[in-house]
Amino acid sequence: MPEFIPLQFTPLSEEEQLRRANAFYKQCAMRRTVRQFAPHPVSRELLMTLLRTAGTAPSGANRQPWQFVVVTDQETKRKIRIAAEKEEKESYEERMPEQWLKDLEVLGTDWHKEFLEQAPALIVVFAVNYDLEDGKVHKNYYVKESVGIAVGFFLAAVHHAGLVSLTHTPSPMNFLQKILHRPENERPYMLIPVGYPAADAVVPAIGRKRTDEYILWHREP
Ligand SMILES: Cc1cc2nc3c(=O)[nH]c(=O)nc-3n(C[C@H](O)[C@H](O)[C@H](O)COP(=O)(O)O)c2cc1C
Structure with a gap:
């Protein structure tokens, strides 16, 4: 039989709701992806709290199908940079279709990934497709959706704490599996450098989109 506990819920006045919603929106609107980092370190305690926030995300059947690997040592960061740049060079020079390269032009990105060594911490997120329990496979559900939401919580927490991040998806990413010795049931999902912006950091x-470009209030005809 499932067990239930009372929901902890604090009702707010509509005025307070609007105040909070506006403040949160304004803060989120200031978030930018940063590609130039200062060497200033981020404490383990701070990173742990941000990762705890990621772990509060909802997930399919509450399977929480994510694994976050924190890399702060220079040697591993270097290995990751070398492997990522190898893949990204091939992608930019041979694999990406013309339209994709055109779409990336405004961002000014290329295969060079200095930030993988500059950022004090790389958070490597793995999607856990199944768990092994007593040698038996226990499948997870809606894995990509669940991990995406956890990453969203994490990115918002990073920004809220006054840090910056980069959502990086070198393609393909299997090298992360090897470098970080992750098991077969996990698949690399995202590589997120976290830290402080370089003093001269710029963003594209x-x-x-305007709200009318992506929000539609449905009305029955
Ligand atoms: C799924 C995903 C993958 C991304 N991959 C990369 C990437 O590999 N390299 C990169 O420089 N930025 C990457 N980005 C960052 C986007 O370019 C960035 O979010 C977008 O240009 C909007 O800019 P903003 O985050 O500053 O608002 C990625 C973002 C997402 C959501």
Whole structure:
């Protein structure tokens, strides 16, 4: 029989809801992906708290199918950079279709990934497709959706704490599995450098969709 406990819920006045919603929106609107990092370290305690926030995300059947690997040592960061740059060079020079390269032009990115050594911490996120329990396979559900939401919580927490991050997806990413000795049931999902921006950091001058471009209030005809 499932066990239930009372929900902890604090009701707010609508005024307070709007105040909080606006403050959170304004803060989220300031988030930018940063590709130039300062060497300033991030404490283990801070990273742990941000990762705890990631771990509060909802997940399919509450399987929590994520594994976060924190890399702070220079040697492993270097190995990751070398492997990522090898794949990214091939991608940029041979694998990416023309339209994709065109879409990336405004970001000014290329196969060079200095940030993988500059950032004080690399958070490597793995999607856990199944767990092994007493040698038996226990499947996870909606793995990509669940891990995506956990990463979203993490990115918001990083920004909220006054740090910056880069959502990086070198393609393909299997090298992360080997370098970090992760088991077969896990698949690399995302590589997230976290830290402080370099003093002269710049970000591409790009915009976001207007609300009328992505929100539709449905009305029955
Ligand atoms: C799934 C995903 C993959 C991404 N992969 C990369 C990447 O490999 N390299 C990179 O420089 N930025 C990457 N980005 C960052 C996007 O380019 C960035 O979010 C977008 O340009 C909007 O900029 P903003 O985050 O500053 O608002 C990725 C973002 C997402 C959500």
